[in-house]
Amino acid sequence: MIVHNGPTTSLVLEARGDRPPVWRWWGPKVDAAALPPLADVRPLTSFSLDVDQPLTVTPAFGSGWFGSPALRAHRAGRAFAHWFETRSIVATDDGIVVTLVDETARVTVVQRISVRGDGITLSASVINDGDGVLDVEWLAAGTLPLPADCTGIRSFQGRHNAEFVPQVEPMPSHGWLRENRRGLTGHAGPPGLFVMGPDAGWHGGRVHAAQLAWSGNHRLSIERDDDGVWLLQMGEAPAPGECRLAPGERYDTPDMLAVCSVAGLNGAMQGFHTAIRGRAPWPATGMPPRAVHVNSWEGFYFDHDEAALMALADRSAALGVERFVLDDGWFKGRDDDTAALGDWVTDRTKYPNGLAPLANHVVALGMTFGLWIEPEMVNPDSDLARAHPDWALQADGVPLLTSRHQLVLDLGRAEVRNYLFEAIDALLRDLPIAYLKWDHNRDLAPAGGADGRPGYHAQVVGAYAVLDRLRVAHPAVEIEACAGGGGRIDAGIAARTHRFWTSDCIDAVSRVRMQRGYLHFMPPEMMGSHVGASPAHSTGRRQGMAFRAAVALPGHFGVELDPATLTDRDAAVLGEAISRYKTLRDRLHTGRVWLGDGPDGLVWQMHGDIGDLLLSVTRIDPTIVRRPPAVTLPPLAGAGPVRVRLIDLASEDGHPPPDAPLFARMRAEGVLFDGDWLAQAGLPIPMMKAESVALFALETP
Template sequence: MSHWFLHGPASSLLLSAPEADDLHQAPVIRYWGARLPDAAAPATAWHEERASPPSSLDEGLAPTVFPSLGFGDASQPGLRAHRQGQSFGFAADRYTVTPDERHNSLRIQLLDSANQIEVHIDLRMDASDTLHIGTRLINQGTVPLQVNGLASANLSLPGQMDTVHSFHGQWSNEFQWQCQPLARAQWRQENRSGRTSHQMFPGAVIANTHTGWHSGACYGAHLAWSGNFAQTIDTLDDGLRQWQLGVAFAPGELALAPGDSFDAPTVLASFSPAGRNGLMQNFHATMRATVQWPGGQAAPRPVHLNTWEAVYFDHRLDDLKDFATQAARLGVERFILDDGWFHGRHDDRSSLGDWWPDAGKYPDGLGPLAHHVTGLGMQFGLWVEPEMVNPDSELYRAHPEWAFAAPGRRQQTWRHQLVLNTALPAVQDYLFEKLDALLSTLPISYLKWDMNRDLTQAVGADGRAGYLGFVKGLYALLARVRTAHPNVEIESCASGGGRMDAGVLAHTHRFWTSDNTDALSRVGIQRGALQFFPPELLGAHIGPAPYHTTGRTQSLDFRAGVALPLHLGIELDVRAIEDGERAQLAPWLTLYKSLRGQLHQGAMWLGECGDHIVWQAHGNAQDLIVFTTRTAPTEARHSPPLILPMLDAAASYRVTRLDPPGIGAANAGIDAPMHLALRQGETVQAHGAWLSQAGLPLPRMSGEAVHIYRLQTP
C-alpha cells in the first residue's frame, strides 16, 4: 500500500492511498496524533480492518481528506455546490499525491471528471507540530458553479477526544472559556457577523476529560479568516470525530465562472501530547512565524500610551503636547493619537471617511504634535477606521454608493456609521490614497486600525452578498499599505477583540485584546486569547481607576501586574494621577522593559493553584518568570503552593520576588511564615524536584493581587 507521512517533532499525520476499486478516489486519513515511526504504517487497507455492518453499503466509505456528497458518506461533505440545481455531488475519480523534496508537505489533487470539478489540498507540517491546510476549488466545467459550502479542512480525531473547549463573549468580555462534552449530536458554531466577532472565535481545542494544562492528548484548530465562518464536530459511525472548518457563505455569495478558482482560507491545526500548554506553545510558535515584522524580526515591544480614555474627542494641541511630555518622562515609548483628530470629528456621529486633520484642532496639521512626540524619543502612532463611513461626512455625501445597503430597505447604522464595500477598487484606491498621504508626510510608525461594527445589509454592487468580498478587499488594502510603508506596524482592533485571527495577523502586528481594561476582567480575557496567540501580540494596558467600562476600582499594582506579561501599555491620563501613583507606576514600566525580552520570546505555561489563584510562566526550565494572580479573597487559611512541573527536577534554583513594592498592602503578602513565601526583593535557594512536586509556598495575598517570581538555575 502507499502511505504518506507528515511528521512534526511530537506528532504525525498519516494518509493512505484508496483501494483501486473505491468509488471515491481520495487519500484516506488513517491517523493524526502522537509521533509514529514510518515503520508503523498499517499493512492493511482501511476496509480490511472493518467488518461491513448490516443495512449499509456493501463497500464502506473511508474517512478521506475531502468527503463526498451523495454517495452514502455520512460525514460532512467537503463541497456543497451545484450547476443550476444539477451536478450537486462531488466524488473524486482520480487523484495524485505529490510530496515535496523536504518531506514536510504534500499536494493532493482530486478530480471529479463527471461533475468537472477539481480540488487541490496542500498540507504542510511545520516545526511546531502545526498543520497548515489550504484548499483550492476549480471549476473545470462550461457552466458556472454555485458554491454553498466549502471546507477549508476536514480533520479526523480519535473518538476518545470527548470534550470541546471553545470561546464565547461579547464586547468588553471576549475569549470566555466554555467546555462542552461531545456526544452523538453535532456540535456547531456559525458566525454571521461579517467579522471575526466578539461572540466566538474561529477555532477550538478538543481534548478528553483526562487532559489538563500540562499533560494529556490535545488537538486544536484555527481558521485564518476574518469574516463569517462555521465549524462542526460530528461523531461518525465508527466513533471517530470529524472536525470541519470553513467560510460560512451567504446565499449566492460564491459562484465560480468556467475556469475560475477559489482559495479557501488556511486552517492551522495542531496536536500535542503535553496538554493544553503544549498545544498553546505550538500555536504561539506558528503565530510568531506568521507575523511579517519590519526588518524581518520583532523589535522589543515598546510601552504604549493611547489617548482614547484620557481625552476622547477633546483634542487640544498644547494639552496633547504636555500629555506626551509627561508620558515620555514616565518611560512611555510609543504615543498613539486616538479617535478625534480628523476633519469635523467632534463626536462619534460624523466624519468617518474624511481622513485629513481637522483644521480647527490642528491648524498646521498633525506635524507639530507628531514631531513633538518623536522629538521626545517616542514613536508616533495614529488611530484610523478605514472601512467605515458616517452618513454625515464629506465622503458619504460624495459617494453614498460605496456603502453597503440592501436595495429598497432603510440602512442600518451602528455607532452612527455604515460599512464601506472594500471589494470595490474605487474604495480601496480612495482609502489607500488617504492613508498613504498621512504615512508619507508624517513620522507615523504605527496605525491602530479599528473596526467598530458588524456587517449588516452587506450587498455588493452586483446584488450578491458582500461578506466574502469585504474581507478579501480588506486584506488587499492592508497588503497595499504594508507594501508602500513596510516599516509601519499595524494593530488589528475591532471594538477590542472583534477581529483576532491568523488571517488578519498576516497583515498586522498586534491585537487590541479588549476595550475592557478592568484588570479583573482582563485575567480571564487574556488567558483565553493566550491559548492561540503569544503574549507579545496581545495589547494589555494599565487603565484608570475606576474603569470606564465596568466602574470598578483596583489598585495600580494589580492593574500593572495583570498587564505586564503581555504587550504593555497605558490607557489613562498620566497628567491627572497623583505624584504617589506616578512614582508607583514608573517602576512597573522599568520592570517591563527589563523582562520583555524573555516574556515575549520563550515558551509559556498557564496553570491554577486553587483558592482563586491562577498563574502563568514565561521562559524555560533554566530561567522562568512566574506571575501568580489572586482574583478573589482567600477561602482557606493558607494559600496553596505554586507547583511548576516544567522545572528541572535535578537542578537547584534561585527564587527571587520581582514585583515592585506597592503603597499599602494591596499587592503585598499579608503574612509569610515560611522561608519560601518571599517578600518583594528577597531571594532564596530551592530544589527543582521540590518546586515541581511540592511547590513554592505562597503568602496570603489580598483579594486582587499579583506576585512575580523569577526562578533561575546557577
C-alpha cells in the same frame, strides 16, 4: 502509507490508487510501517453500501459518505453528488498536495496539507472545469479525524467589553456547530477550539486544537459519524449565492491551523504561538522590542486640544513611554461619533497647523508617533458619503442600518480601496507616523456589494489587500488590529498586523480572564495590554495601580489614561512598572507560555524557557484559608535545581499581610528548590490580598 512525523505526533494517510486517500491517523506519534491496509481492517456491515466509504481527505456529498462533506456544490441544482478520483498526490518539502477530479460534474478539488513540527496547516481549492456556473455552498479548509475517546470541547464566547469567555462542553452525541455571520471575526475570539482527550488538562494529556486564519464569516463543526469517531472541519461560511464560479474560476479557502499536543492545553497553545509567530509580518531583522504605549482615548476621548495633548506627551515621556498614539477625534468635523468617518484630513480647528507640530513634538521627546484610523467605515454625515452614497455596503429592500452612526464601505470596489490607500498613504508620507491603530467598530449588515450579491468575502479580501498594499509602501510602519476591542483577533489578520487590541475593557480584574483566553491562540507580544484608569471606564470598578500594572505586564504594555490625573504615589508605581517591563519584555515575549490554576482561587502563568522563567501568580478574590497553599508547577519536573526570586508583590499599600522569613530571602538572593519539588509539592506563596500579583524569576544556577 503517507506518513509525516513531528517531534511527538504523526499524520498518516493511505493512498488507494485512483480513489481519494483516506485518513488513518492524526495524533500522538505512532509507527505506521506495518499498518495493514484499511480494507483489511473494515468489514462491510449490515445495511451498508457494498463499496466501503471511509473518511477521505475530502469527503464527498451524495455518493455514499453520510457524514459531513468537505464540498457542497451544484450546477443549478444538478451535479450535486460527487465521485472523486485521484489525479495526483505530490510530495512537497513539508507535506502533500492531493488533486481530486470529478469528470462528470467537471470539478477539481485540491487539498493541501503542510506539516511543521507538531502543527499542520490545511487549505483547499475548488475549480470549475465546466461550461456553466458552479455554485459552491461550502468548502472545508480541512477535514481532520478525532479519536473516539475524546471527552470535551473548550471554546470561547464573548461580546464587546467581555471577550474570551471560556466554554467547556462534553463531546456531542451527534454534532457541535459554531457559525459566525457577522462579517468579521467577532468578540468571542479567533474561530478556533480545543478538543480534550482522556485526562487532558493544562499540563498533560492529549489535546487536538485548530483555528481558522480568516477575518470573516466562518463555520466550525465537529460531527460524530456512525463508526463512533468524530471529524473536525473548519472553513469560511459563504452567504447564499456568494460563491458562484464561472468557467475556469476557483475558490481558495483560508488556512486552517491545527496542532495535536501530548502536553495538554499548554502544549496546544504553544503550538499555536509557534504557528502565529511564523506568520507574523516582522521585518527581516526580527521583532523589535515592543514599545510602551500611551493612547489618548480614555484620557481625552473627542476633546482634542493641541497644547493639552503635547502636555500628555511630556508627562508620558517622563514616565518612560516610548510611543504616543493619537486616537479618534483628530480629523475634520470629528467632535463625536456621529460624523466625519471617511474624511481623513486633519481638523484645522483643533490643529491649526495640522498634526505635524504634535507629531514632531512627540518625536523630539524620543517617542514614536501613532495615529488612530477606521478606514473601512463611513458616517452618513461626511463629505465622502455625500460624494459617494453608493460606496456603502447595502442590499435591496433593507434599510441602511447604522451602528455607532456609521456604515461600512464596500471594499470589494477597487475605487474604494484606492481611495483608502491614497488617503492613508498621504498621511504616512506627510507625517512621521510609525504606527497605525486600525479600528473596525461594527458588524456587517446589510452586506451587499455593488452587484447586489453578498459582499462578505470581498470585504475581507479587500481589507487584506489595502493592508498588504500599505505594508509594501511603508514597511516600517506597525499596525494594530482593533475591532471594538477584540472583535477581529484571528490568524488571518495576524499575518498583516503587529498587535491586537485585546478588549476595550481595561478593568484589570476582567482582563485577567480575557488575557488568559487570548493566550490560548495568540502569543503575548501581540497582546495589547494597558493600564487603565480607576475606576475603570467600562465597569466602574476600582483597582490599585500596582495590580493594574502587574496584570498588563505580560503583554504589549501600554497606558490608557492621563498621568496628570494620578497621585504622586501612583505615578511613581506606574513609572516603576514601565521600567520593569522594559527589563523583562525580552523574556516575556519570546519562548513559551504556560497557564495554570492554583489552589484557593489562584491562577498563574509562566513565560520564557525552562531555566529562565518569569512566573506571575494572581489572586483576584480574598483567600478563604488561613495560610496560602503552595502552587505546583508541573512544567518544572526534571529541571534540576531552580533558584526562585520574588521580584515583586503587586498589591495596595497599607496593612501588609503577615510575612515569613523565606520570602525575605526570596526577595534578596533567592531560594534554591528542586524542579521536581516545585512540580509535585509546589512553590510556597506569600500571603496575598485580593487583587494582587506575585512576580517571580525562576532560573537554573
